[in-house]
Amino acid sequence: MAFDEKLAARVRKLLADRPDLTERRMFGGLTFMVRGHMCCGVQGDELVLRLGPDGTDEALANPHARPMDFTGRPLAGFITVSRDGLYGRALARWVERAVAWAESLPPKTPQRRGPPPA
Secondary structure: OOEOHHHHHHHHHHOOOOOOEEEEEEOOEEEEEEOOEEEEEEEEOEEEEEOHHHHHHHHOOOOOEEEOOOOOOOOOOEEEEOHHHOOOOHHHHHHHHHHHHHHHOOOOOOOOOOOOOO
């Protein structure tokens, strides 16, 4: 699945000042990682957010939000926001919520790839 490059650029701009930001292709789209944790991402023309179990209930009260579900089973702590819910300042507010969740988690240490050192 391709992702909306313009939406990805808008998210990237919101997160540009973070030295702990990385990007990864994931879930058929582009995912933004903060402190090693998934924060948010772009799937198609929609925004995916990791808000944690407590953050999803409040977020789902928004008419443009729904549980993240691409396997037939909603993924706990994640929501999807449709394109109609991302205009104006709304995108920044959604991303800020996801960043707050990622910052509440302990930083991950980079995982080594390959054989252990000799």
